[in-house]
Amino acid sequence: MQRYLTHPTKRPGSPVNREPRFSLPSRALLNLFSPGGARSRLSILIYHRVLPQSDPLFPAECDAQRFDAEMGWLKACFSVIPLSDAVRGLRKGKLPPRAACVTFDDGYADNAEVALPILQKYGIPVTVFVAANFLDGGRMWNDTVIELIRGAPGDSLDLAGIDFGKFEIGTIPQRRHAISRLLNKLKYLSMESRQAMVDAMSAIIPVVPSRALMMTSGQVRTLHNAGMEIGGHTVNHPILARMEKDAAYAEIGNGKEILEGIIRAPVRLFAYPNGKPGRDYLADHVEMVKNLGFDAAVSTAGGAATTGSDLYQLPRFTPWDRGQVRFTLRMVQNMLRTVERV
Numbered sequence: 001m002q003r004y005l006t007h008p009t010k011r012p013g014s015p016v017n018r019e020p021r022f023s024l025p026s027r028a029l030l031n032l033f034s035p036g037g038a039r040s041r042l043s044i045l046i047y048h049r050v051l052p053q054s055d056p057l058f059p060a061e062c063d064a065q066r067f068d069a070e071m072g073w074l075k076a077c078f079s080v081i082p083l084s085d086a087v088r089g090l091r092k093g094k095l096p097p098r099a100a101c102v103t104f105d106d107g108y109a110d111n112a113e114v115a116l117p118i119l120q121k122y123g124i125p126v127t128v129f130v131a132a133n134f135l136d137g138g139r140m141w142n143d144t145v146i147e148l149i150r151g152a153p154g155d156s157l158d159l160a161g162i163d164f165g166k167f168e169i170g171t172i173p174q175r176r177h178a179i180s181r182l183l184n185k186l187k188y189l190s191m192e193s194r195q196a197m198v199d200a201m202s203a204i205i206p207v208v209p210s211r212a213l214m215m216t217s218g219q220v221r222t223l224h225n226a227g228m229e230i231g232g233h234t235v236n237h238p239i240l241a242r243m244e245k246d247a248a249y250a251e252i253g254n255g256k257e258i259l260e261g262i263i264r265a266p267v268r269l270f271a272y273p274n275g276k277p278g279r280d281y282l283a284d285h286v287e288m289v290k291n292l293g294f295d296a297a298v299s300t301a302g303g304a305a306t307t308g309s310d311l312y313q314l315p316r317f318t319p320w321d322r323g324q325v326r327f328t329l330r331m332v333q334n335m336l337r338t339v340e341r342v
């Protein structure tokens with residue numbers, strides 16, 4: 001039923017109308033909180049992956065069917081605009097009513113393979129923040145851990161030899177729990193120690209993870225040529241707050257340069273890796289992003305942006321509810337949140 005309401009065009013013989021039945025009351029509600037102009041609120045959504053089908057190991061991860069529904073709701077109730085236009089709008093106090101932007105982080109191949117056709121169907125522009133070093137066969141450390149545990153043979157896994165202890169992995173929930181524990185142990189180690197631990201795990205677990213999780217350079221160009229914005233997300237996706245200043249500056253600047261070489265166009269938007277103000281990035285990094293010539297940057301602090309927002313720390317969030325009414329209410333709730341910054 002939800003699907004039917006979202007996609008009335010799929011009903012044989014019905015007139016062409018992409019707008020779900022709830023769009024008018026939803027728009028009226030949203031207009032109260034985001035009326036356009038100087039009093040408007042900008043909602044910036046953040047996505048990572050859009051899987052072709054639901055993943056039994058991570059059923060909450062966004063898949064094609066859910067993404068299609070969410071883009072339908074968004075298109076029906078919001079003015080979805082490119083992030084660079086929204087930044088100009090914030091600067092001039094001239095946002096459209098119910099302004100929203102869609103962004104992706106990291107540079108997963110499914111953004112080009114699965115999300116792009118859905119975005120084109122609805123005419124939704126997005127910004128894709130790409131960590132440059134993982135293009136063309138690379139893989140982020142967290143995905144290596146996930147794929148190792150997903151494919152590990154047997155019902156238990158002994159990582160005591162590298163001080164990680166033993167894990168029961170006989171069932172899907174046990175594997176999910178093992179992944180979560182390992183990711184938490186590794187997340188805030190230095191890049192070098194983390195890679196050493198992941199390499200040690202790879203040597204113990206007889207699994208060869210896929211090299212096709214992230215985009216190729218060609219896919220980055222495909223997105224760019226389709227009118228999607230490409231944004232910087234560093235080279236190696238480090239936690240900037242845990243690095244020396246020079247190394248952080250190089251991560252941000254080199255990531256921009258690599259992407260500009262691929263798309264042969266300026267990269268003007270940036271997303272801080274992990275993105276929590278004061279924990280993952282600090283005031284120094286905001287200055288670096290300004291000095292490197294970016295026009296704006298996004299964090300992962302929740303809330304909506306307004307004309308008074310810091311353009312170099314724009315908030316983003318992910319509505320997680322299933323169903324259009326709950327999705328819209330979550331967007332409203334997010335608009336009323338106070339925005340954190342460093």
Ligand SMILES: [Zn+2]
Pocket residue numbers: 105106233237273274
């Ligand atoms: Zn990221």
